[in-house]
Amino acid sequence: MALLRNKIFSTCVAASLLCATSTVFAESVAIKYDQIFIADKGLVVKDLLTGQLNQCTAPPLLDPAGNDVTSLLATATDVVIKRNYAIVTVHPLDSQGNALTDTVTVDVSKCLVQKTIPVKECISTVDLDRGVLTIPCVQINDSIVTVNMDRRGSSSNWEVTFLQDNANMANYSDASNDDEEDDDSKSKQKGH
Structure with missing residues (x-):
């Protein structure tokens, strides 16, 4: 019985240490408009598609009132x-050296460049002689793709032949989909 109790205790201690260690070294991440925001003793932004560091968070980092909050992010x-x-x-x-938990709001609007797509980029085209239909702006889940379809024989039925990412739609986001209930955070990403 004592041996079983010791094994359970040892397992619990080991699991607690592993959880604490992973929490201490974890970088918290949020993604929006093809930008990766990393909070780890500061705020860093990388391009999701290229992995390149984005200089949009170079100091000074400002709060909504225009105050420099760069130094407050040292424990982010x-x-x-x-x-x-x-x-x-x-x-x-x-003042007594005890750690507190607080939040700092940082204006990152210069990191969130939303792309405007000209209508001509999303106009579907059809070649009835060849039986080819191209639909450039189809939203599938969170991606915007181009869909190519071929006509089946001489009928009016069409079948999808392939999908591809629409390069013109990189960084596009439907602003009407950014409501108060959407937290745009890593917690949303955990479910995927």
């Missing part, structure tokens, strides 16, 4: 993107 651990703002969890020390 988590980030959520809402509209044009990054809400960053920080852990400053109080």
